[in-house]
Amino acid sequence: MMPLRLNLYPRAATTYGILDGSISVETDRPEMIRTGATKIIADGSIQGYTGYLRDAYHVPYHVPYHGDESYRGYPRWSREKLTEIVIDMYKNKRQVAIRGNGDAAIDDIFTR
Numbered sequence: 001m002m003p004l005r006l007n008l009y010p011r012a013a014t015t016y017g018i019l020d021g022s023i024s025v026e027t028d029r030p031e032m033i034r035t036g037a038t039k040i041i042a043d044g045s046i047q048g049y050t051g052y053l054r055d056a057y058h059v060p061y062h063v064p065y066h067g068d069e070s071y072r073g074y075p076r077w078s079r080e081k082l083t084e085i086v087i088d089m090y091k092n093k094r095q096v097a098i099r100g101n102g103d104a105a106i107d108d109i110f111t112r
């Protein structure tokens with residue numbers, strides 16, 4: 001069997017569990033597993049029409065997405081909640097890796 005070294009990027013809820021002790025990532029070989037940055041997903045995908053945009057999706061030669069001409073996708077977290085999570089991780093000396101696809105989601109990532 002080939003030994004594997006794992007670098008885990010837990011999502012925010014899992015990281016909170018690791019911090020409060022309700023989730024354990026301990027092993028008898030600590031050199032083989034470690035936790036990296038906390039992974040935060042800010043929105044969905046552009047091709048799935050769930051990425052959070054400043055302006056409505058443009059779908060040429062089709063009816064507007066779900067019949068809503070103003071549909072812009074949606075954020076996974078409000079800007080306030082996203083900021084709260086990032087501040088919590090900072091206070092706990094945790095790095096974050098935030099994934100955003102839509103321009104409005106990226107604005108939320110960089111704006112406090």
